Amino acid sequence: MSEFTERVVKVNGAELALIEGGSGPALLVLHEELGHPGWLNWHRQIAKHRRIIIPIHPGFQTERLSWVRNVRDLACLYGFLLRDQKIDTVDVLGFSLGGWIAAEMAVGNPSLFRRMALVAPFGIKPGEGYIMDMFPMSSAEYLKASVANIAATPEFEHLYGEGSAQQFELWEDARTECARLAWEPYMHNPSLEPLLGGLTGLPTLIMWGDKDAILPGSAVHDYAKAIPRARLHVLKGAGHRPEAEKTDEFVRELEEFLN
């Protein structure tokens, strides 16, 4: 039996692809800017105690929704998804772009999530430095930049599977949708940071690798400062993908936080 299933659901007239696996309390997982990277070791470990639900952002593999013009629009759509799927007690885990979407969902509806875990989340403008611009480079180059040490990351080869023409097209779709959502301001929303202060009742874990070349550390420190009940966990030696680079530590921290 496969570790996960795929199905298409209708939400507010739009078709959304959902990947689901595992059993237990629901965990909404919001994928990053290059798409869903496939079922990795951390999915396997977390799925032992959790029902993982991963919506594929519209435009990444499915038809793009012309009215979705920013991340907040997408956050609203995912709010309807949770309601329609009758997922009323849910934790959320968001990676990078997905972390931003999770934060937008939370500020839009502060009682939506029980707990929120953000991994190297975009969404606020770093106080120092810039979020690496994914657009004037190829997806492959961006992917390489996302890991601190490729040789020490056995799962790197499994990220997104084999290089193929089809994968290239999916990446181009992902990049295009990202440009539509976040070309300018780049990967952040100026109204998000002030709103995060309103999340007074939401326990939040922020994880970030101290060798992250894509997201400057100032951004996660500001995130942790902005959310009243946030805790920052720094994974030493990891880049932008601590879940694949330091899987054991990542899973341990996440499970401890969620339980």
Add this chain to the structure above:
Amino acid sequence: MHIGYFVEQQYNPVPEEAVLLNGGFFGLSNKYFDRKTGAALYHRYIKEFLEAERVGYDSMILNEHHANPACMSNSIMIEAAILAYASHRAKIVLLGTPLPIMKNPLRAAEELAQIDLISNGRLVPGIIRGAAWEQVASNTNPALNRELFDEAHDFMLQAWSRPGPWRYEGKHFHYRFVNPFVRPMQEKPPIWVPGVISPETVIWAAEHRYPYVALGTEVAATAKMWKLYGDTAQRMGYQVGPENFGYFQKVVVADTDEEAYELGKGHIFGGSFTPTRFASLPGYNSKDAVKNYANKFYEFLRPRATLDPTDIPGLRQSFADNYAKHQETMHVITGTPKTVIPKLRARLEALRPGIFTIWGPEGPIPHEKTMRMMKLVGDEVLPALREIGKELDLTDPFQVEPGSRPLPANGQWNPLVPTQVAAA
């Protein structure tokens, strides 16, 4: 046949090595810019365009680019306005106004109207999407480029023709009050669309009955685009003629073949225009174009594996080899009037464009050499080209309204160029 003159207006004292190490002209640091030299070059290029009019060209063709030394024209409107006042006969052809990156089609409509009036109706306000790197230079969302272009175009036509004031709420542009009081001299300013054979642009131009101007593209590929244009025209219910097509030809003329050959090397100066990292921005190309490109996935992952960007002598050698090939394929035509005329005739026979542009010398060429070329072209090449144009019946858009020819009775369009070229 309409014969235009074009150059990029290069900041040509730029050290070539710096351009090569940058991977191309775009994005080269402006620390290489010298104020006084820049000022002198602007004056020089204006003088050369005016000389083009004096020696008999039908138009001065302008463009704009940003953040690079290959083209100093940063505002096509400014250049057009200067020439509108300083010239008196030749058309001022913009190839083109980059509507998406200007982000303000009302302002574009106003400025173009003003230029058309100053020139007493000599403006050809061609329009473009702006190349990929231009989206970076202006921070224009490449994924919205086509939408911005379409909307800005439709808006601009309305702004020129619809009595104001009116209100506009579009998708990307919004205006409370549209009433450009100054309207163009020409009731319907003639729009041309240049391109480097993106099929979507060819189809779009044909659907709007706008001449499509190929920017020095390879002949067989260009002929294929003529066919795509012709097929689209048939769908739209008209027969194409030479007036629907334009072609840019790089030409360098001097007193001897040897000198022209040497001066022509300015066309390969600095190598590529765009470093590869800026060439493929998300959403700039259509999904079909991406699909075609995706099949070259592995090449994409290892771009230019054979060319080491720091190997300056190696790069120069590869450009020199290419230059020799360019002569064979006539990508660059160099020589005396006597030797270039038969080559130009061959080009005109192969593509039959009603708009023919001499793309003059580029690179570190002295002003005197450009002026000498002007004289030689004016005295000998232009008269010969006019005869060839007549002989080949190369009607231009000012002689025959593009899109006004009816289809043959059987509803099938007649190909414009010999089928063997189209099929090649």
